[in-house]
Amino acid sequence: MRALVTGGAGFIGSHLVDRLITDGHHVVVMDDLSTGHRDRIPDEVTLHVADVVNAGEVTDVVTAAAPEVIYHLAAQISVRYSVANPVADATTNILGTINLLTAATAVGARLILASTGGAMYGDGVALPTPEACLPATLAPYGISKYCAEQYLMLFNRLHAGRHVALRLGNVYGPRQDPHGEAGVVAIFCGHIARREAPTIYGDGKQTRDYIYVADVVDAFLAASDYAGDEAVFNIGTGQPTAVCDLLEVINTAAGTAIEPTFAPARAGEWRHGALDSTKAAAELHWASSTSLAAGISTTYQQLARDT
Ligand SMILES: NC(=O)c1ccc[n+]([C@@H]2O[C@H](COP(=O)([O-])OP(=O)(O)OC[C@H]3O[C@@H](n4cnc5c(N)ncnc54)[C@H](O)[C@@H]3O)[C@@H](O)[C@H]2O)c1
Known part of the structure; x- marks a missing residue:
């Protein structure tokens, strides 16, 4: 398969690129390197340093790559940045997606969008949602x-079209940086590795659906082959994990017992989150398979090495 990965130099995108290469696919990456890293791109992959908001650049890259599948992960990913800069957030995430959809249509490619489940539903909804x-x-x-x-x-x-959107939970794993939806994992791992007390905003009882990056990559691959009519899938574990409990899991992985300090809750944050992925199980034959303890252990080892 010929695949184009936008945002392929980023956290999730680089894991997806590695997996596509391992599986023998031809991969091209489009990334403006605003948060991504060039050194994550394997030698056999062509990197186009380009902005998804620039329609001309998108058309050129997509026409040259002629992909069968476009994995569209390039985005403004920070919830807090979006609260302070809603126009910039909308420009990258909406216009960038329209550009990719337009280019995908011209070459007959399927687009798989990295959407959000964590930031989508808000509070006062059934859990898992x-x-x-x-x-x-x-x-x-x-x-x-x-x-x-x-x-x-x-x-x-x-x-x-046969485009698909995956509403991802809070994705964690090696290579993640502190700015994404599961940024708290990277931040806490860094603090624990330095034997410093992490800060919890709010009471620490707020929950998120933390999902390991390899499971998310599996979901992208499952969506590539999907032959049914559904277009939107939750991709999560279904398990709500409180921030305090997450810290405990990281402490266990590190063999420490470091207590947090607390600060006021921040704007744009929701109280509880867990995703019902029954539809992904039925239609994509996908389910998460990595326990939080196992995923956090692997993640802590890597993030602690780099701290
Ligand atoms: N990390 C999570 O928990 C999470 C949860 C839900 C959804 N998502 C979505 O998954 C995708 C990947 O997220 P990530 O955590 O790997 O983030 P990331 O910041 O590591 O990756 C995003 C990549 O896109 C690139 N990029 C940003 N703006 C660009 C632009 N205008 N043009 C071209 N490239 C651009 C960045 O350089 C980076 O390499 C995003 O669409 C994000 O919204 C992430």
């Missing part, structure tokens, strides 16, 4: 991803 729940996000980032999904489904209707 199914896709049918109407999004009531608390951050511009959730709105921009929801809007990108709506364009994706519009392109499916308008151009008979």
Whole structure:
């Protein structure tokens, strides 16, 4: 298969690229390196340093690569940045996706969008939350991803596309940086490795659905082959984990017992999150398989080495 990965120099994208190469696919990456790292790109992969907001650059890259599948991961990923800069967030996440969908349509490629489940649903919803729940996000980032999904489904209707959006939980694993939705894992691992007390914003009882990056890569691959009619899938474990409990799991991985300090909760954050991935199990034959303890242990070892 010929694959284009936007955001392939980033955290999740680079794991996806590695896996596609291992599986024998031809891979091209488009990334502006705003948060990604050039040295994550394997030698056999062509890297186009380009901005997804620039329609001309997107068309050139997609035309040259002629991909069968476009994995669209390039995005503004920070919830907090989106609260302070909603226009910049919308520009990258909505216009960038429209550019990729337009270019994908021209070459007949399927697009798989990295959307968010964590930032999508807001509070006061059933847990774990199914896709049918109407999004009531608390951050511009959730709105921009929801809007990108709506364009994706519009392109499916308008151009008979077979594009798919994956609403990812809070993804953690080796190579992650502190700015993503599961950034707390990287931040806590860094603090624990330095034997410093991490700060918990709020009471620490807020929950998230933490999912290991290799399981997310499996979901992207499962979506590439999907032959059914559904377009939006939650990709999570279904398990809500409180921030305090996450710290305990990291302490266990590190063999420490470091207590946190507490600070006031921050804007744009929701209280509880866990994703119902029943639809992904039925349609994509996908389910997460990495326990939090195992995933955190691997992640801590790598992040502690780099601290
Ligand atoms: N990490 C999570 O917990 C999580 C959860 C849900 C959804 N997602 C989504 O998954 C995707 C990947 O996230 P990540 O955590 O790997 O983030 P990341 O920042 O590590 O990766 C994003 C990549 O996109 C590139 N990029 C950013 N803006 C760009 C632009 N305008 N043009 C071209 N390239 C650009 C960056 O340089 C980076 O390499 C994003 O779409 C994000 O919204 C992530």
